[in-house]
Amino acid sequence: MTTHIETISKETLAELLKAGIKEGSVSTSVTNFDELVFENDSFTLLRSADENALNLTALNEGKKGSFSMNQLNPQGLKAAVEKTAEMAAAAKEDSAFAMAPGPKKMNFDHGPKVADREAMRDLITDFVQKTKKQYPEIGLRSVTVKFLEGRTHFENSNGVEANIRKGYYSFSALFNAQKGDNSSSMNYDGLSFTDFNLDLLSEEKFGKVFADTIAHLDAKKYGKNHTGKAIFMPSCWNTFIQFGLAHLSTGQLVAQTSRLEGKRGEKVASPLFHLESRPQDSLFANPNFLTSDGIETENQVIFDQGVLKTYLLDLYGKNKLNEEKVSNFSSRLYMPKGQSSLDEMIKGIDEGILIGRFSGGYPNANGDFSGIAKNSFLIKNGKIEMALSETMISGNVFDVYEKIYATSKEVYENGTCHLPYVASDGITIS
Amino acid sequence: MxxxxxxxxxxxxxxxxxxxxxxxxxxxxxxxxxxxxxxxxxxxxxxxxxxxxxxxxxxxxxxxxxxxxxxxxxxxxxxxxxxxxxxxxxxxxxxxxxxxxxxxxxxxxxxxxxxxxxxxxxxxxxxxxxxxxxxxxxxxxxxxxxxxxxxxxxxxxxxxxxxxxxxxxxxxxxxxxxxxxxxxxxxxxxxxxxxxxxxxxxxxxxxxxxxxxxxxxxHGIHAQGGIKDCIISPEVTGVLAHEAIGHPAEADLVKAGSVAGNYIGEKVASDLVTMVDYAHTYNSKELPVPVYIDDEGVEAVDAPLIEDGVFKGFMNNRELAKHYGHLPTGNARAYDYSDEPLIRMRNTIIHPGKSKLEDMIGAIEDGYYFIQRSNGQADLTSEFMFGVTMGYEIKNGKLGKAIKDTTISGVAFEMLKTVDMVSDEFHVGTTGFCGKKQRMIVSHGGPSLKCKVHVGGR
Known part of the structure; x- marks a missing residue:
């Protein structure tokens, strides 16, 4: 059965081609969401939205223009076609621009279709009550549950067609610890899910992060400079992965500013660094099916025992750099669990840092980073010595990759990534 | 419609x-x-x-x-x-x-x-x-x-x-x-x-x-880590004003536990520091983000935050103006049609002073002049961090070698107490977006400040 959005995509693409555009693509989507917000001590907002979106791309002899709008009425569609054609006509020619090859038909269907508002309310109520009881020092400043369901039809002039329906919930909390006049920094965490059967206060969800935050009521300054070992908590490790993956993107490779340019197939990291993207894995509540070019995502290994296996190129990057295939499927990162427990990793450090979150400037082109280690702990003589405040860390992202010497048996999975704790060396604390 | x-x-x-x-x-x-x-x-x-x-x-x-x-x-x-x-x-x-x-x-x-x-x-x-x-x-x-x-x-x-x-x-x-x-x-x-x-x-x-x-x-060198005498340019001052003082002074974040909630009437900065979230006009000149009415239909008025070093008040919306017994400031703004109004800054500015930049540089024996910044973050304790993408060392009152990218950090309400010179320059700009659940167009700026800052280094 042809859906409303499919009809719009087909008719708009036909109009685009009729307007003299040689190649084009149209993506039409409708999205509904419900968001329930609890702040400080009460529910404050129930927000719902019905949103449309239409994305048009026109390509004429290497000249590309893209236009997005949300008015799916005949006048809006006509104006969008004219605007996109005008933008392509005014563009500068670049033979690397292309449309995804076809024909190919794809259908994807994932997750719930309708928000269960009562279950959303009960999830927050239960979380708030249990937190008050089990972690009385924790102040929940904001707790949000959001349901989002989107339907998209993508179509291009090469015969690529994709129908996507995706529904999922997300949960997030912003909190700090407070005891008398003493207060910790703010902390936050979140996850995506499709099933309400969740134990949000389990150790791998909010349990550990609440305990860590309470420990920061007694946070102290480190007070000296030291270069040595560090353990990255999984969500912080995700940040450091993203710093490195930027060097595999079209933008940095085309600009020739990537530290990993020309390194595919080479060992660039420790053998313990194994990283995959699994955009459609059922492990993740919020999967990714299609790239913005209209190419189906694939599972792929990015680093295998420290060897760089692929760049992360979109269609433009693939053509610009004369590469064989599109590979910008870096969402939903998966790193397998390691051989050591977190306790064993801590025991192996004489003096170092357990880093919970990195608040810092984006690393420079060389990968050098510096910033504040938030929600972090000093490790001394194989034990957690104290929670740290106002502690700077610095180093180099690629050195960190090379010096990984342990990964944990414990893993963190939040609906969008699956990562262990990672231990490395060469981090300067000041 | x-x-x-x-x-x-x-x-x-x-x-x-x-x-x-x-x-x-x-x-x-x-x-x-x-x-x-x-x-x-x-x-x-x-x-x-x-x-x-x-x-x-x-x-x-x-x-x-x-x-x-x-x-x-x-x-x-x-x-x-x-x-x-x-x-x-x-x-x-x-x-x-x-x-x-x-x-x-x-x-x-x-x-x-x-x-x-x-x-x-x-x-x-x-x-x-x-x-x-x-x-x-x-x-x-x-x-x-x-x-x-x-x-x-x-x-x-x-x-x-x-x-x-x-x-x-x-x-x-x-x-x-x-x-x-x-x-x-x-x-x-x-x-x-x-x-x-x-x-x-x-x-x-x-x-x-x-x-x-x-x-x-x-050709630059790595900065040396530690607490240093520094000059931050108007670009960096603007981000400091926005991230480290502005956000903690938003009434919704005050209600959420921001340290600024305890500071009304308290000395939080040197006498040289005055800071205001301006609605639309400063010194008879319209600012880059002129807001005359907010998205709750409240007239937008200036929100004084620090006056001569003393913390004066919060930016608010209707509900939190009532909660704190303050007059509404008209700071409730939404970015997209599908966004609810949140308390957001407009044009957050530290007032210029009387010092000349060259005198400020001349007053530092061993420190840094930070000119350009990248991203910045702060939390409700006013602890801040900004990436610095351009700067020079200062040796014996003169600019020296350039430095490679670094990060500066501190606790803003403590750091502002160390300000001992404020330049007569003034620059305000609007680029990028402020992110607080939704994105928002804001502007910020001010003069150069001479102060003590924690510098990340090797």
């Missing part, structure tokens, strides 16, 4: 109610080494309705801009507010009854066509290639954003206004001994592209400075 149609629908609710019709436009063009790699225009329009019922807010939005769409969003917002009212333990209050009417259209030239913008970038790129031919990579970006809103509420507020902003970014990379150094330059102001991007040659002077600086940085 016009105000009259919205007002007609508004009468259907018995509760406090806002209806907003909005259109956002954006156009981003990017040149990378002479290739046009991005040419993307966006136009999103829709309606939203927010209703207050017994302590809870119901909000609904739709991209359908018609009477039917307006009736639908009002009905859904009413239903959402009723859901909230049924939740046990909710408590209600009467909101401040301020109302205001405001109308403003844009009186400037308008926007350049796509072709004209591509030509502008091509011409500027040619100038860069000609004058700075040894750069490894050059990226030039034009980013235009505009918000047009029509608002009515049940207290009689009515507004229609347009907020256009044009930003221009230049990213230079330079290679020295196999290591690439990059430096981004920013320029942004109120207005459409034809008013801001008048002549590529106008930017050449700034680009010459940026070229010199990226080369200096490529």
């Amino acid at each position: 016009d105000k009259a149609s919205l007002k007609e629908i508004l009468r259907q609710s018995d509760h406090y109610c806002e209806l907003r019709s909005q259109q956002n436009k954006a156009h981003v063009l990017a040149f990378l080494n002479g290739d046009l790699v991005q040419n993307q225009e966006t136009s999103d329009a829709g309606l939203s309705c927010r209703i207050y019922n017994q302590g809870g807010w119901g909000f609904a939005s739709s991209s359908l801009r018609s009477l039917e769409g307006a009736q639908n969003v009002l009905s859904k917002a009413e239903s959402n507010a009723a859901f909230m009212a049924k939740i046990e333990g909710q408590s209600s209050m009467e909101l401040p009854q301020n109302s205001f009417q405001y109308e403003r259209t844009y009186s400037g030239k308008g926007n350049l066509t796509t072709k004209e913008q591509v030509e502008f970038l091509a011409e500027l790129n040619a100038l860069v290639q000609k004058n700075f031919s040894d750069l490894k990579s050059v990226k030039l970006i034009i980013a235009f954003h505009e918000l047009e809103k029509t608002l009515v509420n049940s207290l009689g507020s009515e507004a229609h206004h347009i907020l256009p902003r044009t930003s221009f970014y230049t990213d230079f990379s330079y290679e020295h001994e196999g290591e690439v150094s990059s430096l981004m330059g920013f320029h942004g102001d109120y207005g459409r592209t034809a008013d801001i991007l008048t002549n590529p040659e106008d930017f050449l002077e700034n680009l010459e400075t940026q070229y010199k600086q990226v080369k200096d940085k490529a």
